[in-house]
Amino acid sequence: MREVRIRDTMSGELLTLGTDEEIGIYACGPTVYSRIHIGNARPFVIFSLLARFLRSEGYGAKLAINVTDVNDKIYTAAAGRGVSSTELAAEMTAAYFEDTGRLGIGRPDSEPLATETIGPIIDLIATLVEEGHAYESGGDVYFAVRSFDGYGKLSHRPTEEMEQGEGDDAGSLKRDPLDFALWKAKKDGEDLSWESPWGPGRPGWHIECSAMAEAELGQPFTIHGGGSDLVFPHHENEIAQSEAARGEQLARIWMHNGMIETGSEKMSKSVGNIFQLSEALDAYGAETVVAYLISGHYRQPLAFGEGPLEQAAAGNERLRNFLRENPPAGAGEGVPGDEAAAAGSRFRDALADDFNTPRAMREAFDLVRAVNQRPDDPALAGAGTVLAGMLELVGLESLATGGEEGPGDEALELLEARNAARADKDWARADEIRDSLAELGWEVRDGAEGARLVPRS
């Protein structure tokens, strides 16, 4: 069991996970008012793989990624499309499950919906009102920011500074411009609301995560994550709500992923709308999308574009080629050589060090090159098995177990005919057959041990 360290946004420091604690991880999922884009997939992948890695190291881990299915944006988008907000949310939630499911990295342990957590949300708000941290005003309920001393500790913003940016709030029901809504009274035209002690309404944007996190993981829990764009105000407000209500820390470590950037790259129209996850999956496949998403350290911004995706695909192809030549052994079959085992160990070390996936992948590629250089070195025995183990940790196990179908009879007959032609040094005929095989989807690779067929990529 390795000591795993994660960079904490609040303190800026690398914090160590307790080896005997249950690692509760809560990551903020999407607000389902539209199909998710590839940026939304980054936290899903990062936190899913982190949980997978922790388990493989022997940690107890529970991952919860919520779905925010009631929100201003949903009302607006539904109205724009002429459907009910419930309908839109249900449709987009289903699309979210489908799109993320296609990534092939499994599902979180729990995926709570805001609309199914209304009871706990109302209870939490009621507690805040009782404790004097929140107040009702015209059917809305607001959190009194100044009643919570630690406000700003995550995003490192002094409250004095925040006031200045505040625009005119003349018609507001808030007592203080800093305050934010916990509960919003039902307004005309809104088609979804719940009864509450303050009248019919719906939750504000931040409270649902406080309630769901506590319901799923208890409080405090270990890691709270999400995109860096949620640091303020969303996570700052979650802290305020949860800690004011419970008098206890919400989460010990705050872990934020960087944004996917399109930079100034101008994309062609046909590629431009590939921002949606489903379209990226259609165009490149899950393996490429996952490889792309782990190609940079999770905290850093990641450049998006055709180039990076194709590069991820090409890198995968190198790994896949290697695994074809060096297939992983079955369970319990053979012991890896020292050098191969050391590479696997360094791969895990990299992940244990703030989940450094690009550094981990370096170990994978270094191992591949070493074996290609010295295929018979006993120290590198079992490299295919080691590599497959590495890839499983980062959601790329399909590169090793891709379930490639073997060539059919027709292809095998052609291959045999080509072998015969080559034996006769009838190169023209051999090349002709190679073209035929290509049409069937097979690439011929001549090697010392004869020709073999590989699916064309």
Add this chain to the structure above:
RNA sequence: GGCGCCUUGGCGGAGUGGCUACGCAGCGGCCUGCAAAGCCGUUUACACCGGUUCGACUCCGGUAGGCGCCUCCA
């Protein structure tokens, strides 16, 4: 304007006070009947300006540029 962060070779992207990241692409070579796969080599990469240091891409300061957020209905 405020807070946080970033700026690495054609592209993506790690990392370290002094030693090749890695991947992709290009070019040259090896291997191959020719290819593919693979191997080797490759155009002196660390925004700019100062400073600290025997030595900085790697620490400090400044400049320029970029990114996220700055609130709950624009």
